[in-house]
Amino acid sequence: MTNLDFRRHRKLRHSRTMRSFVRETILHKEDLVYPLFIVEGDQIKNEVPSMPGVFQISLDYLDQEIDELLDLGIPSVLLFGVPKEKDEVGSGAYDQEGIVQQAIRQIKEKTDELLVIADTCLCEYTSHGHCGVIHQQDVDNDKSLPLHVKTAVTQAQAGADIIAPSNMMDGFVAAIRQGLDEAGFTDTPIMSYAVKYASAFYGPFRDAADSTPQFGDRKTYQMDPANRLEALREAQSDMDEGADFLIVKPALSYMDIIRDVKNQHPVPVVAYNVSGEYSMIKAASLNGWIDEQAVVLEKLTAMKRAGADIIITYFAKDVAKWLKEDH
Ligand code: PBG
Numbered sequence: 001m002t003n004l005d006f007r008r009h010r011k012l013r014h015s016r017t018m019r020s021f022v023r024e025t026i027l028h029k030e031d032l033v034y035p036l037f038i039v040e041g042d043q044i045k046n047e048v049p050s051m052p053g054v055f056q057i058s059l060d061y062l063d064q065e066i067d068e069l070l071d072l073g074i075p076s077v078l079l080f081g082v083p084k085e086k087d088e089v090g091s092g093a094y095d096q097e098g099i100v101q102q103a104i105r106q107i108k109e110k111t112d113e114l115l116v117i118a119d120t121c122l123c124e125y126t127s128h129g130h131c132g133v134i135h136q137q138d139v140d141n142d143k144s145l146p147l148h149v150k151t152a153v154t155q156a157q158a159g160a161d162i163i164a165p166s167n168m169m170d171g172f173v174a175a176i177r178q179g180l181d182e183a184g185f186t187d188t189p190i191m192s193y194a195v196k197y198a199s200a201f202y203g204p205f206r207d208a209a210d211s212t213p214q215f216g217d218r219k220t221y222q223m224d225p226a227n228r229l230e231a232l233r234e235a236q237s238d239m240d241e242g243a244d245f246l247i248v249k250p251a252l253s254y255m256d257i258i259r260d261v262k263n264q265h266p267v268p269v270v271a272y273n274v275s276g277e278y279s280m281i282k283a284a285s286l287n288g289w290i291d292e293q294a295v296v297l298e299k300l301t302a303m304k305r306a307g308a309d310i311i312i313t314y315f316a317k318d319v320a321k322w323l324k325e326d327h
Helices: 009-013 016-021 059-072 099-110 141-158 172-182 200-209 229-241 252-264 275-286 292-306 316-326
Strands: 032-039 045-047 055-057 076-082 115-120 162-165 191-196 245-249 269-273 310-313
Touching: 009 016, 032 059, 032 099, 032 316, 055 059, 059 099, 059 316, 076 099, 076 200, 099 115, 099 141, 115 141, 141 162, 141 172, 162 172, 172 191, 172 229, 191 229, 191 252, 200 275, 229 245, 229 252, 245 252, 252 269, 252 292, 269 292, 275 292, 292 310, 292 316
Parallel strands: 032 055, 032 076, 032 310, 076 115, 115 162, 162 191, 191 245, 245 269, 269 310
Antiparallel strands: 045 055
16 A cells, blocks of 8 residues: 555544534524414413424413523524414404514513514415415415515514515515615515425424415415526515525525525525424434434534525524533
8 A cells, every 4th residue: 555645634533622623614593593483362382283392372471482592592583473363365464463563562672682583474364374365366466565565564663673574475575675664664674585485394384373275385476496596586686676684495405595595695694494394303303213413403504504694493492502501
């Protein structure tokens, strides 16, 4: 074995200190957003059957939830509402006394330390479960836009720090930006679900948010998982319309898209580690088949490596605890 020419990469892996010295990507608790499902009613804390460890909570449980998040140093929450009543036009979404508007006010009265992101959509509030209003069995784009604008404005009036529209109508960023500006919220940023695929990984979320479409599917507004160039067009138009953050959703099957979006746009890129991605890991770990902590940290670090600056994840509390223990 003389004259063998090769490189010794293991030099940089020999000790824990050396490995952390050369580590390229580091996950921080500051990167995390924790989704919350706020349900109308009293004394409700329902575990979502397909998402062990995730609960729908009523407002009387919100303060203790917020204390826990502050204690863990998680900087941000994403709010979803689960109303008692639904109707054709999703009026609960833009009611000043809607469940999310109440939750925002309650959090803002309690603390300034937490960024409150409001998910802006109608699907939890419509009787048919679609993300807009229905006309001839399809979601009518331009009739839905004003309702999304009203939703965003009432959320900003309640005190939301960031508006996150997830409805996938064309022009939603332009419409919401104009609506917020006209209502005086020129400094409220938009975190756009710019690239949102019609994914089977949302199944457990629809149990949590009670938002399964009652007919058809979301394929006329959410994107085809096969497409990459279409994602770049979606991201570009949202940038042109004034988005301040770009979300790619889901995360794990779309790491290439996260990287493409990061390379092309100089704004924070957000990966949404969605419900089905959570449930798969939970199920395997509850069966004792994988090491949950190691798998979750590997996955989330990989999302950052792919280009995500921020990660929305149901694992946020666990991750914050693990990172604390590690230090
Ligand atoms: C729709 C919305 C969805 C999610 C968040 N907002 C998906 C959908 O039902 O189309 C999914 C989040 C998840 O799966 O974790 N407004």
